Amino acid sequence: MYALAIAEKLFRGEPFPLMVPGPPEEGLLPGSMVLVVPRGGKAAPSTAYIIETGIEPPLKEPPAELADILHGGEPVLTPPLIILTRWMAGYYLTRHIDCVTAAVPVAVRTRVDDIVEAAGFSLETDTRRVRSTALRRSIMQLLAKETRITVKQLQRRLGKKHIYGTLSELERSGHLKLRRKFTSTAQRTVPAWRRAPVLPGEAEEELKNTPKQLETFRRVSAFGPGGASLEATAASRRILNTLTASGYLEKIAVAVEGRFDTGMPTEQEEPKQPTAQQEAVLGELRSASRKGGYKTFLLHGVTGSGKTLVYIEFLKEVLKEGRTAIVLVPEIALTPQTAGRFRQHFGDTVAIMHSAMSNQEKYDAWHRLRSGRATIALGARSTIFAPLSNLGAVIVDEEHDGAYKQDRNPRYSARDLAVMRARTEGAVCILGSATPSFESYENALQEKYRLLELRDRIDGATMPKLCLIVMKDSPKATPSISEKLRHEISRRMERDEQVILLQNRRGFSGSVLCFACGHVPLCPHCGIPLVYHAGHRQLRCHYCGHTEPFSKVCPACASPDLFYKGSGTERIEEELQSLFPEERILRMDVDTTTTKGSHGRILDEFRRGKARILLGTQMVAKGLDFPRVTLVGVLMADIGLNLPDFRASERTYSLLTQVAGRAGRSSSPGEVYLQVYNPESEVFNALLRGSYSAFFKHETDSRRELCYPPHARLVKFECSSPDEETAEEAAMTCRTMLLEAVAEGQGVVLGPAPAGIARIRGSYRYHVLLKLTGGRLTEAFALGLQDEIARRFRTPSAILSIDVDPGSLM
Ligand SMILES: Nc1ncnc2c1ncn2[C@@H]1O[C@H](COP(=O)(O)OP(=O)(O)OP(=O)(O)O)[C@@H](O)[C@H]1O
Numbered sequence: 001m002y003a004l005a006i007a008e009k010l011f012r013g014e015p016f017p018l019m020v021p022g023p024p025e026e027g028l029l030p031g032s033m034v035l036v037v038p039r040g041g042k043a044a045p046s047t048a049y050i051i052e053t054g055i056e057p058p059l060k061e062p063p064a065e066l067a068d069i070l071h072g073g074e075p076v077l078t079p080p081l082i083i084l085t086r087w088m089a090g091y092y093l094t095r096h097i098d099c100v101t102a103a104v105p106v107a108v109r110t111r112v113d114d115i116v117e118a119a120g121f122s123l124e125t126d127t128r129r130v131r132s133t134a135l136r137r138s139i140m141q142l143l144a145k146e147t148r149i150t151v152k153q154l155q156r157r158l159g160k161k162h163i164y165g166t167l168s169e170l171e172r173s174g175h176l177k178l179r180r181k182f183t184s185t186a187q188r189t190v191p192a193w194r195r196a197p198v199l200p201g202e203a204e205e206e207l208k209n210t211p212k213q214l215e216t217f218r219r220v221s222a223f224g225p226g227g228a229s230l231e232a233t234a235a236s237r238r239i240l241n242t243l244t245a246s247g248y249l250e251k252i253a254v255a256v257e258g259r260f261d262t263g264m265p266t267e268q269e270e271p272k273q274p275t276a277q278q279e280a281v282l283g284e285l286r287s288a289s290r291k292g293g294y295k296t297f298l299l300h301g302v303t304g305s306g307k308t309l310v311y312i313e314f315l316k317e318v319l320k321e322g323r324t325a326i327v328l329v330p331e332i333a334l335t336p337q338t339a340g341r342f343r344q345h346f347g348d349t350v351a352i353m354h355s356a357m358s359n360q361e362k363y364d365a366w367h368r369l370r371s372g373r374a375t376i377a378l379g380a381r382s383t384i385f386a387p388l389s390n391l392g393a394v395i396v397d398e399e400h401d402g403a404y405k406q407d408r409n410p411r412y413s414a415r416d417l418a419v420m421r422a423r424t425e426g427a428v429c430i431l432g433s434a435t436p437s438f439e440s441y442e443n444a445l446q447e448k449y450r451l452l453e454l455r456d457r458i459d460g461a462t463m464p465k466l467c468l469i470v471m472k473d474s475p476k477a478t479p480s481i482s483e484k485l486r487h488e489i490s491r492r493m494e495r496d497e498q499v500i501l502l503q504n505r506r507g508f509s510g511s512v513l514c515f516a517c518g519h520v521p522l523c524p525h526c527g528i529p530l531v532y533h534a535g536h537r538q539l540r541c542h543y544c545g546h547t548e549p550f551s552k553v554c555p556a557c558a559s560p561d562l563f564y565k566g567s568g569t570e571r572i573e574e575e576l577q578s579l580f581p582e583e584r585i586l587r588m589d590v591d592t593t594t595t596k597g598s599h600g601r602i603l604d605e606f607r608r609g610k611a612r613i614l615l616g617t618q619m620v621a622k623g624l625d626f627p628r629v630t631l632v633g634v635l636m637a638d639i640g641l642n643l644p645d646f647r648a649s650e651r652t653y654s655l656l657t658q659v660a661g662r663a664g665r666s667s668s669p670g671e672v673y674l675q676v677y678n679p680e681s682e683v684f685n686a687l688l689r690g691s692y693s694a695f696f697k698h699e700t701d702s703r704r705e706l707c708y709p710p711h712a713r714l715v716k717f718e719c720s721s722p723d724e725e726t727a728e729e730a731a732m733t734c735r736t737m738l739l740e741a742v743a744e745g746q747g748v749v750l751g752p753a754p755a756g757i758a759r760i761r762g763s764y765r766y767h768v769l770l771k772l773t774g775g776r777l778t779e780a781f782a783l784g785l786q787d788e789i790a791r792r793f794r795t796p797s798a799i800l801s802i803d804v805d806p807g808s809l810m
């Protein structure tokens with residue numbers, strides 16, 4: 001029969017027909033991974049995915065042949081995942097193969113390397129027989145030195161891509177051999193022993209003179225058909241081998257699986273009874289689940305209202321029905337507490353997908369889900385592709401979080417895929433947040449999602465009290481800490497309570513300014529201000545990583561009068577330490593969390609009261625639940641508002657609400673102090689009133705006029721090139737083609753304009769923005785646009801990337 005396949009490196013990722021063995025019932029299933037060889041011997045063999053079977057025989061001979069079936073013929077994509085990735089390609093205007101590649105973890109994908117080996121001849125005698133082209137000569141010369149080399153290395157050394165034709169000619173004339181090497185992660189196994197199914201004789205009788213053997217035989221038999229490992233048998237390997245050789249035991253291999261540690265201790269918590277509010281929400285969720293079929297809920301619950309318990313209680317129900325579930329969290333390293341709570345309730349039925357896991361650990365987790373031994377997948381955005389069957393629920397915690405959007409191709413939003421996946425598989429989807437994204441809230445108001453609310457905190461804990469400190473009118477204790485905030489911190493220290501301080505780094509630059517000449521050191525590659533890092537006494541570019549030593553005098557005018565604009569976490573730590581010399585301060589930012597498990601360690605120290613002040617960036621705002629925290633301070637609460645991005649207010653509002661929500665989560669009430677420089681923003685008004693819906697209304701009214709989401713859909717086209725003019729011209733081409741494609745009254749095209757960060761890694765970036773109010777773009781249009789740009793701008797080249805529903809316009 002014939003099947004349709006796609007491959008990353010063949011035919012531009014477009015589907016191609018393939019002849020495969022057998023009738024559909026017993027042959028290859030959709031979602032299988034195969035090895036194909038393109039006809040003509042010009043291109044390398046490649047892994048491909050079967051996306052459809054039983055298609056009509058093609059009119060022409062298929063362009064590639066099936067060479068092998070990988071992964072034992074067991075599909076790596078379930079049928080719903082094929083549908084989901086197909087939808088994803090259409091929606092995000094990208095290739096299906098890119099979405100499939102995103103959905104199958106690297107640890108599961110098989111890599112094929114071709115290896116060239118010399119065919120046992122001596123260079124002197126045989127070179128004359130090779131028809132002398134320069135390419136053949138250099139291949140043979142390299143091979144004489146190396147005898148064995150991968151085709152990739154050969155291509156790199158020769159600086160040539162198209163060598164397969166020549167290689168296969170050389171293979172045919174017997175000069176070399178081409179072999180294939182497969183690399184993929186496989187399940188780890190250990191040897192084990194069990195009683196042989198057919199014994200050579202009466203064991204008790206025949207082994208009675210070798211009591212040690214008899215005892216071992218008995219002990220191993222007691223383990224049953226699953227077998228026992230060397231440690232479990234507590235016997236010597238020599239005796240086990242003797243018994244195996246004489247046929248009483250059988251040696252088998254059993255799979256071992258790693259279990260990833262979240263880094264947070266999972267001590268047993270008291271079992272909790274859901275409150276009346278939680279029960280009401282659970283009632284609706286359970287009845288939707290029992291009824292079966294797709295439904296999405298937006299769970300809007302204030303900070304500390306016990307959303308996690310709702311998820312857990314609901315999942316118990318889902319598992320009881322024999323179904324499986326996916327739980328998404330924004331960044332697993334930042335939410336060890338949440339992961340820990342799920343582990344505690346569901347133990348090993350939860351497979352945690354963590355980016356810090358080794359390939360082996362990832363492979364094991366994927367396998368446990370695929371085989372049904374684990375029924376809950378918990379992890380960051382790519383966990384939405386977990387290979388579960390019989391899916392009953394998809395939960396997206398902190399659904400507003402920007403981390404759900406992937407910022408490289410395919411630029412998908414895991415939150416939106418969650419809704420789609422639930423829909424394809426007839427599951428319940430829960431989007432939870434204290435500050436829902438405007439898109440989701442609008443969908444709830446439109447009744448596309450069902451809105452569920454938790455209005456109160458658990459156990460009558462009150463919402464924290466909020467106060468603004470207007471910096472220009474306030475006495476200061478240090479350059480960045482007001483006298484008022486210092487006073488409040490010291491009161492908490494006296495009462496032995498804890499404090500969380502947030503330095504909002506979004507849009508913040510700890511850049512350097514010379515007071516004498518106004519010079520600001522810029523990154524030579526990106527053109528943005530470099531940031532001062534006290535730890536290494538270095539200036540660093542936060543986009544490309546460029547570093548240079550920091551000099552105490554201005555590089556332009558040699559004046560020593562330098563100002564480190566604003567203040568980063570390191571500098572605030574210094575200021576805090578000078579105010580509270582006795583206190584131990586925990587700092588959590590990119591610099592202190594580079595090693596595996598470091599988040600968990602810092603949070604655990606804070607939880608155990610080893611320090612009373614936790615200072616950090618955005619990271620300290622996410623989902624932390626520490627009952628002794630009674631004060632939250634934000635150092636530059638308004639800084640994120642200055643960004644040229646339509647989501648700036650929404651982001652700032654949700655960040656401040658989230659961090660404020662860390663205070664007063666138990667019986668001791670909490671207070672929040674926001675230090676601001678410009679207090680006249682609607683964000684602060686709404687925060688002080690504690691009204692999400694008022695803020696939503698105010699913001700969306702102004703977005704309606706400007707045609708921004710949730711009232712329109714945005715598609716961002718970015719053209720980049722090492723040459724500025726090329727980038728701009730390519731963007732102009734984009735604009736022209738868009739104007740032709742978008743029907744009158746269906747959308748607005750803006751730009752080209754230089755991107756917010758106009759240059760990254762030496763590449764200039766220009767944007768064209770499409771605001772769609774109706775209709776949509778097609779994949780065919782996107783492909784045509786890509787082709788046109790590639791054709792017109794070759795040297796210097798321009799690259800186009802398309803971002804549907806962009807997370808930011810920068
Ligand atoms: N029914 C209950 N009885 C007693 N304690 C509860 C109950 N439900 C939740 N809690 C506790 O209340 C605290 C807050 O719950 P949780 O962390 O789930 O809130 P949340 O809604 O996720 O908040 P945030 O949005 O701020 O992360 C936790 O310490 C949790 O253990």
Ligand SMILES: [Zn+2]
Pocket residue numbers: 523524525526527541542543544545546761
């Ligand atoms: Zn840079």
